[in-house]
Amino acid sequence: MKIKTNDKVKVVAGKDRGKEGKVIQVFPSANKIVVEGINIMKKHLRPKKHGEKGQIIELAAPFSAANALIICEKCGKPTRVGYRLDGDKKKRICRKCKEFIA
Numbered sequence: 001m002k003i004k005t006n007d008k009v010k011v012v013a014g015k016d017r018g019k020e021g022k023v024i025q026v027f028p029s030a031n032k033i034v035v036e037g038i039n040i041m042k043k044h045l046r047p048k049k050h051g052e053k054g055q056i057i058e059l060a061a062p063f064s065a066a067n068a069l070i071i072c073e074k075c076g077k078p079t080r081v082g083y084r085l086d087g088d089k090k091k092r093i094c095r096k097c098k099e100f101i102a
């Protein structure tokens with residue numbers, strides 16, 4: 001998984017194209033991510049008790065990680081992720097400025 005929780009990403013496809021947000025959840029097996037404020041779905045809740053009003057809640061739904069690019073904190077640009085060895089650890093790097101991404 002190239003994108004991790006708390007990464008800042010830019011959406012590059014779909015209805016929220018161009019928006020940016022923080023990753024709050026990742027689903028590596030499905031290659032999907034949940035990003036704050038992106039891909040908002042409205043969910044209608046039925047009233048629990050008689051006489052109560054139903055509610056509409058908005059929640060960020062998972063979408064394909066392929067539709068998002070990480071925003072590099074060093075150069076501030078959306079970028080694809082590369083990998084480079086730092087000692088014996090494989091770390092993510094920004095393809096634009098070649099700096100390590102935390």
Ligand SMILES: [Zn+2]
Pocket residue numbers: 072073074075076077079094095096097098099
């Ligand atoms: Zn960079």
